[in-house]
Amino acid sequence: MSLKRSWVASANAADHPFPLNNLPYGVFSTGGGMPHCGVAIGDMILDVTTMEADGLLKLPQAPVFQAHSWNAFMALGPAAWADLRATLTGMLAEGSSTQQDIEPYLVAAADVQMHMPITVAEYTDFYAGRHHATNVGTMFRGAENALPPNWLHMPIGYNGRASSVVVSGTDIRRPWGQLKGPEDDKPRFAPSARFDIELEIGAIVGTPSAGPITVQEAFDNIFGYVLLNDWSARDIQAWEYQPLGPFQAKATATTISPWIVTAAALAPFRRDAPARDVALLDHLKDCGPMFYNITLDVRLTPQGEHPSTIASTNATELYYSAAQQLAHHTTAGGPMRVGDLLGSGTISGPEKHQRGSLLEMSWGGQEPITLTDGTTRSFIADGDTLALSGNADGDGFTVGFGPCVGTVLPALENPYTR
Amino acid sequence: MSLKRSWVASANAADHPFPLNNLPYGVFSTGGGMPHCGVAIGDMILDVTTMEADGLLKLPQAPVFQAHSWNAFMALGPAAWADLRATLTGMLAEGSSTQQDIEPYLVAAADVQMHMPITVAEYTDFYAGRHHATNVGTMFRGAENALPPNWLHMPIGYNGRASSVVVSGTDIRRPWGQLKGPEDDKPRFAPSARFDIELEIGAIVGTPSAGPITVQEAFDNIFGYVLLNDWSARDIQAWEYQPLGPFQAKATATTISPWIVTAAALAPFRRDAPARDVALLDHLKDCGPMFYNITLDVRLTPQGEHPSTIASTNATELYYSAAQQLAHHTTAGGPMRVGDLLGSGTISGPEKHQRGSLLEMSWGGQEPITLTDGTTRSFIADGDTLALSGNADGDGFTVGFGPCVGTVLPALENPYTR
Structure with missing residues (x-):
């Protein structure tokens, strides 16, 4: 085209x-x-x-x-x-x-x-990037147990918070939270010291459903896509997430790009699913090219400095399509509504420069990355501006998503003294 | 009074x-x-x-x-x-x-x-019943590791699905889901065979907030309370919940009673917090009587039979108040809105007949309970009607919640053949 x-x-x-x-x-x-x-x-x-x-x-x-x-x-x-x-x-x-x-x-x-281009009905975040899940799993559970046993069988996800979704350009306040490191004997309440991004694509449900739907129906129900940065406090997450999953670690904000790129505009860039290690159950099976060839970049700009591109990857690195995620979302019979937003999960490629979160780029803080101004980062510093970009490249043209940007402000001095 | x-x-x-x-x-x-x-x-x-x-x-x-x-x-x-x-x-x-x-x-x-008495903005479910958390933890991880390490330090919760909240009297369709028992070599897609209730109280946020709030502010922001049954598919949950928490296991429906009992009506029934094994951090500390003396019952009525009361407990068995849950919900800075619904978590007492879920009553299916008609239950059978009731008893009067009822219908023959 x-x-x-x-x-x-x-x-x-x-x-x-x-x-x-x-x-x-x-x-x-x-x-x-x-x-x-x-x-x-x-x-x-x-x-x-x-x-x-x-x-x-x-x-x-x-x-x-x-x-x-x-x-x-x-x-x-x-x-x-x-x-x-x-x-x-x-x-x-x-x-x-x-x-x-x-x-x-x-x-x-x-x-x-x-x-905000839509009123978000509800927000769900998935975990469908295989390299991301493998990297995080390796850090937390060792290489032998990197992928959870269910991961190759269904798109794992959790419900997020629609009230926290904001449009690109909104400043992000570093959160406080309950923290307890492995060496600490008790928890404390402090600003997050491991505040991070997650490079994702968000799918927007345009057609409601009232019970289980097929992958093809789910694909047809998706109106369009946005870039999505699921800001994540890794230290809050590490202490809170067992056994019921991430909660306040993900509650500060999720930034989306302001322009909905429609499924129609992305149709020329559809790609087949990746190879499957194990066959998916019938109701999740691939049924056509429902992945997208979208190049993705992350830039970090320290306050007053030039930007550094810290990651470059592609949406084809996802293991589950938004259609498969939406179909899975309906299996237990719950209704989906117009304006539901589904985050893809962090998109990382196999190489180090293709990782979609600082947690992975710095390997949990052990290998800080170096920016063009010579400073290093394990996680986000106050004043840093994080920008995601996405483009589907055609023959002499590109279908772009526009900016997905946020600047991280210092934590409040004490949120309970006002 | x-x-x-x-x-x-x-x-x-x-x-x-x-x-x-x-x-x-x-x-x-x-x-x-x-x-x-x-x-x-x-x-x-x-x-x-x-x-x-x-x-x-x-x-x-x-x-x-x-x-x-x-x-x-x-x-x-x-x-x-x-x-x-x-x-x-x-x-x-x-x-x-x-x-x-x-x-x-x-x-x-x-x-x-x-x-429905309100439009539910978002729905969060907590896990604040100590006996429940201990029972479930003992079954899943053994008595030594029953309570997760974070449990005594903060109210653990996860985001649920507002679209699935229904009013008392709505029939509940047994869900399908991806299941894999410990003996199975691969997962399958089938109706849940371990469909369950959770006896809870729901708190309704009446005043919005835009950042961290104190426990006292949170208490004042709560408009009222309902009974809440968080229908739960234990077999779906067991396979899906690691590492991001319950998802489709809780997506079928959550039933609430139709009448909002206001915080004002419940004021005479306020009680102090339970003893704390470890001190809570300052921002979660108890600051007044924010628990309620509400007796709670669960009745199970098989199709065409008489009801059996299968559990009786009290809301004072909760370890965290709704105010502490709401305060914790705001720590990372996310906004709360009018109509947000917070489930307390399953309320169980120390005795067997005080357990607020069939999972606990039947000890994971090992000790089925016997109903008045002589049949037994480990989990819900098709046609069963489950009813929660709640009453705060005064001097010659009672403040009641009205019914929180649902009848479980058989699973669809195959949700993908329509």
Whole structure:
């Protein structure tokens, strides 16, 4: 597939994340005004909230763009998703007869503030990166017992906290928590000293379900994808996670990129599943190319310094697709809703520079990484800005995710003295 | 404290769960109509949605009762909570001058259908029953390692699934799941054969918070309490829960009683914390009587048979209060919202007949219990109805929770053949 040319000239640059092939969906505001739904095209954003209000977009069960999220649109279902994408593609294509009608609805992306693109119904985080699970397992349980016995049979996951999901650009306050190191004789309450990132992709459920669904149905129910950084306090996690899993270690924040890259835009980049060591049970079996060829990078920028790229990997390193995770999520009969967010789990490749968390990069702090400014990191330092990026590269174009960024602020002096 | 008498005569019976001292809040409908907010008084329900519409109740930021939940009212905050309780108590008290105005708004409880009293924002389940944690730990890890090392230092919990919370009376479909017994060489996908209850109390957050809060603040933020049955598939749990905790084992359903018993109604039944084996860290320290003297029972009724009371215990058996759980929930900085639901964890007493789950009652299936019809149970059989009840007993009156009931239906023949 090659570049679709747009009359928005900036969208035609080979390395621009938002060509006509992409058309990601977000929520933006200008000058402190009310948030509107928008579609990114090159350096511009098409204000579909105002277009709908002015009668230039007709959607079933309108109005759908007058709330500050894409949830109402997602709830219209896959036929409406395809219709809008086709309509917008026609309107924005080079040679479109409607260019003059549409141009007034373009806003310069440089002038806007981005907001959460959806209201997150519930947030689930999985653990589907095999290299990540192997690395963490090796550190915690030794190489012999690295992968838990269930890991090759189903996508292990846990429920997270929707209230803690924030949009890219939100500052992240280093958390306090209960800590107890292996040498300590009792726990203490202190700021996390091992605060970390997790490089993930988030899948957004667009179609609800009321009982068990197949992998194919699950794939069709996913509206789109975002980059996702599941901030993790490793020292809180180590003390709390037995026997019921991570809780406050993951409660501080999860950052997502502001633009939903639709499943339709990513369709040309679908890839088959990795080889399976053991066959999956029937209800989880692969049934088509449901993984994505998306290159992923992590940059760390110390306060006032230049960025260092500290990891580069690819979403094809995942062992379970978002569709398999969503199907597994429904096996016990629980309902899934519009706006449910599923984190993929940390995506690491086999090499050291391909690891998606500092825990792995620094091997639990034993092998600190060196940045371009000469300083080293085992975990995040106060003032560090962490940025994820993701791109699916086509023939002369790229489908990009836009930024997934957060700066870590020092912990509060004492959260109980206010 | 003694009985407050009401002109609704049924409310004055010594064993009625809904005297004037209680005034629990729920959502009901009659004859298939729209759900309304209501307040239970004896055998009647006061329709506050219609009272508000007719101008008999004036609330700040009205209307608050025109949606089908108590969330908007909870969001008004503690002063409004106290005002409404005082207003309703005055209106319904024996000798009230407004009896004739109010009587038309009473609906017979026997004629209504109950609905979820709140929109659950997010659902968290804790593990704060010491006897339960000890029993389960002994079965899984041996008596030496029964309590996890962190258990006496903080309230261990995990995030559950708000979408799966249902109101009492909802049938529960036995789930399928991935199972692998210790003797099996590989997992299989099958209906759960070890489906269980968990006897709990749920706390409802009425005041939001944006960062760490103290135990006292947490106590004040809790609007009220419900009975809660966290249906649990023990065989799914055993295979999936390492290393990230329970997931599909808890995803089928969680049943709550339809009436929110307010913190105000339970105030006379507050009790001090149990003795602490080790001192809690400052931010979790006890700071007043925040436990409740509530007797709790579990009844099991096989299809077409009489009920057997299979467990009797008390909420004072909890080691951590809901306030301590909520405070711990905020330590890492994540926001809490109006409508968040916190399960206490299974409440078991020290004796065999005081155990709040079949897993414990039957000691993992090794010691089946015998019902009044002569049949035995290790776990739930299809057609069984499980009912929790709870009462705080005063001097000549009781503050009751009303029913928390569910009937278990057979598993679907095959959830993937539809």
